[in-house]
Amino acid sequence: MSASVGFHLPSSAASRLDMLVDSIESNQGPLLNPAEMRAASASLDIRSAIEQLPEGMTLDDFVGILKLAMLTECATDSYSAVFQDGAERFDAPWLARFNAQVWTPDEHTHYTPYKLMLQSLGYSEEELDLEMREVQDRNYEHCCGRTPIELTTYGIIQEYLTDNWHGMISQLLKPSAPYAARCASMVKRRETLHTTWYREMTAIQLEENPAMLELVANTVLSFQMPGTRLVPEFGTRSLEWMSKANVDFPRVARDFVRNFQQVAGTMKRAGQLFVELAAKRDVRFGPVPISAFRRIMDKIGGAGYGIIGEALLDKFGIPRPTSQNQTGPINLPPRMYEAFRSRMRSMITRRIETAAIIGEV
Ligand SMILES: [Fe+2]
Numbered sequence: 001m002s003a004s005v006g007f008h009l010p011s012s013a014a015s016r017l018d019m020l021v022d023s024i025e026s027n028q029g030p031l032l033n034p035a036e037m038r039a040a041s042a043s044l045d046i047r048s049a050i051e052q053l054p055e056g057m058t059l060d061d062f063v064g065i066l067k068l069a070m071l072t073e074c075a076t077d078s079y080s081a082v083f084q085d086g087a088e089r090f091d092a093p094w095l096a097r098f099n100a101q102v103w104t105p106d107e108h109t110h111y112t113p114y115k116l117m118l119q120s121l122g123y124s125e126e127e128l129d130l131e132m133r134e135v136q137d138r139n140y141e142h143c144c145g146r147t148p149i150e151l152t153t154y155g156i157i158q159e160y161l162t163d164n165w166h167g168m169i170s171q172l173l174k175p176s177a178p179y180a181a182r183c184a185s186m187v188k189r190r191e192t193l194h195t196t197w198y199r200e201m202t203a204i205q206l207e208e209n210p211a212m213l214e215l216v217a218n219t220v221l222s223f224q225m226p227g228t229r230l231v232p233e234f235g236t237r238s239l240e241w242m243s244k245a246n247v248d249f250p251r252v253a254r255d256f257v258r259n260f261q262q263v264a265g266t267m268k269r270a271g272q273l274f275v276e277l278a279a280k281r282d283v284r285f286g287p288v289p290i291s292a293f294r295r296i297m298d299k300i301g302g303a304g305y306g307i308i309g310e311a312l313l314d315k316f317g318i319p320r321p322t323s324q325n326q327t328g329p330i331n332l333p334p335r336m337y338e339a340f341r342s343r344m345r346s347m348i349t350r351r352i353e354t355a356a357i358i359g360e361v
């Protein structure tokens with residue numbers, strides 16, 4: 001478990017984070033309406049979807065995908081308790097308020113459409129309720145640290161992947177069950193908002209104390225989806241099902257990098273985060289061991305990490321803000337310095353290993 005040492009926010013951070021939560025509270029966007037969904041349960045009949053599953057996906061796979069969504073969502077209170085505990089222990093009333101007032105009540109509604117869809121496939125309400133209760137009663141062990149920045153970093157990844165899951169279900173249902181697809185997509189939109197909110201919370205904390213970059217990196221490295229822990233019989237099959245559903249993995253990787261580039265806030269910090277992740281994963285950087293590479297970078301300073309940040313965006317096909325001509329640490333005229341940066345960038349782009357950043361997908 002990651003150490004709580006290293007978490008510190010200056011007093012200026014509290015009011016910024018409070019203001020962010022204020023604005024989230026007053027702009028929550030359209031919430032799900034479970035009563036409305038229950039009233040429209042006939043339109044959540046998804047039997048016709050079975051005929052139109054992608055090649056290679058069986059009915060068992062499809063049911064597993066829906067059950068993983070329902071069972072992961074129904075355990076909201078287990079995750080919520082971890083966030084509440086961290087918020088209290090590390091004196092983060094903004095996080096406690098967001099968790100209790102916004103996130104938890106929203107998440108409580110997300111399992112509804114999936115339960116109704118599964119009922120249409122012949123599962124009785126009683127057996128689904130029983131399965132959910134069993135998962136809710138399991139002991140949830142959180143994968144990562146409990147300081148506020150570790151929790152919000154965890155939130156980014158977990159919400160982003162969940163967003164992806166609901167989007168995948170929506171795509172599977174679209175041709176045959178449009179209302180069911182719309183419901184899945186409504187859940188997806190909630191997760192998109194959650195991802196954005198956790199990203200903004202993380203970015204503020206990091207900006208207020210850049211030394212906490214290590215806590216962000218630790219969380220990325222030890223992250224595990226709650227489903228793999230609480231519902232291992234389904235959770236461990238998620239990658240297999242994603243490929244059967246033809247999920248665009250390069251897009252997932254791109255989104256992942258984009259999210260963390262925004263968390264980092266500057267090119268320099270994005271580069272530092274990448275080097276930190278690569279170092280902790282013990283990845284080589286081309287022929288150079290990362291430790292040696294890091295020593296060189298620390299000598300060059302900010303500009304060096306900035307180039308890595310830019311190279312990272314190039315590697316994943318993310319447009320980067322056009323860099324203004326600038327004179328670097330070495331005294332070169334701006335045009336020559338830009339040419340040097342560009343050569344460095346493409347050299348680094350060729351050598352960055354995707355697995356160093358996002359792990360093995
Ligand atoms: Fe959710």
Ligand SMILES: [Fe+2]
Pocket residue numbers: 107159162190191194
């Ligand atoms: Fe969520």
